[in-house]
Amino acid sequence: MSSxxxxxxxxxxLQALRSTNADMLRTQNRISSGLRVADASDNAAYWSIATTMRGDHSSISTVSDALGLGSATAEIAAKGMESAIDIAGKIKDKLLAARTPGVDRSxxxxxxxxxxDSLKSVINGASFNGQNWLTGDSSTDTERSIVSSFTRSSDGSISIGTITxxxxxxxxxxxxSAGSGGSVSGILDETVSVGSGGSSAGTVLTLDIGELTDSADDLALIEAMVKHVDTAIGKMTxxxxxxxxVKTRIDIQKNFAxxxxxxxDKGIGQLVDADMNEESTRLQALQVKQQLSIQALSIANQGAQSILSLFR
Incomplete structure (x- = not known):
């Protein structure tokens, strides 16, 4: 029947043309964005997983940055410690020279x-990002915690690891402040003990041989100073x-992060990235379908015109 x-x-x-146009729009969006799943309407499950993974990626990136700062701080502290050991060794050599009778100890x-003074400068200068691991107040500053990992378990809960x-x-x-009833615990703050009574002769940073003579007691004091500095060097080593x-562990964690x-990134890409080869092929096919649909619609519209010939 003709109507x-x-x-x-x-x-x-017309319905076929509309369907083809919708498919073309979807394919063009995938090509322009590079994403097969751009929002939840494309694939709710994949979009949800990818969104969570992107959040975890950002968190792990922050952890990596924190580890980078920690690694730099540890390296600065290690370099400062090496310089301090070298200077302390020179102090020990000077004390050995002062042990020889007749030298000008002043x-x-x-x-x-x-x-x-150089030793103090090195210690105070071994600072990075406002942190100095070679000096500080032992009553309030006993440890540092560096964020080292971010983990999400199967139930969605997260855990944060640290390096202390x-x-x-x-x-x-x-x-x-030792004078206010506290105590000092730095390696170079330990005093040189002399004799059975354990009398103090200063620390590595304050010892003074300028007034010492060639007496047996003074020579024994110099020997005690040499031994004390050598012990301090061992502790610094x-x-x-x-x-x-610590730096090695931090670097390992950073590489892992x-x-x-x-x-x-690879996992997110597998879920949501578009296959550009596949999409370009699909676009060419849809363009052909669109042209055929337009031609079919034109033919269908022309069919109604044939009814007019029946009334001529």
């Missing part, structure tokens, strides 16, 4: 004083080893 009110062929062709003390640095093991100078181990970021 001028209802053109079934035209309606069918001149040697002048050199030692310069080395002591024991500052009591690396502190060379303690800024705590252990502290340097600890700092090196960077690997995690790359893996998450």
């Amino acid at each position: 001028i009110n209802t053109n079934i062929a035209s309606m069918t062709a 001149k040697i003390q002048s050199e030692i004083s310069e080395l002591q 640095v024991d500052l009591d093991a690396t502190r060379l100078m303690d800024t705590a 252990d502290a340097a080893s600890s700092l090196g181990a 960077d690997s995690m970021k790359a893996a998450i």
Whole structure:
């Protein structure tokens, strides 16, 4: 039956054209954005997973930045410790020279004083981002916690890992006030004990041989100073080893965080990225379908015109 009110062929062709246009719009959006799943309406499950993974990627990136700062701080502290060990070794050499009877110890003390000032400068200067692991107040500053990991479990809960640095093991100078009833715990704050009574003769940073003579007691005091500085160097060497181990651990965690970021990027891409080869092929096919649909609609519309010939 032919009807001028209802053109079934035209309606069918129009419906096919609308469907093809919708498919073309979707394909063009994928090509322009590079995403197969751009929002929740494309694929709710994949979009939700990808959104969570993007959030985790951002968190892990922040962890990586924190580890980078921690690594730089540890490296600065380690370099400062190495310089401090070198200067302390020079102080020990000067004390050994002062042990020889007849030398001018006041001149040697002048050199030692310069080395002591240099040692303090190195310790105070080993700071990065406002943090100094070689000096500080032991009563309030005992450790540092560096964020090292961000983990999401299967139930969606998250956990944050940290690397703890024991500052009591690396502190060379303690800024705590011993005069107000407190105590100092820096490696270089320990005093030289002399004789059975344990009388104090200063620290590595304050010892003074300028007034010492060739008497047996004074020579024994110099020997005690040499031994004390050597002991301090040994402790600083252990502290340097600890700092090196901390830096190695931080670097390992940072490399792992960077690997995690790359893996998450790959996982997100597998879920939501569009296959450009596939989409370009689909677009060409849809363009052909669109042209055919337009041609079919044109033919269907022309069919109604043939009815007029029946009335001529």
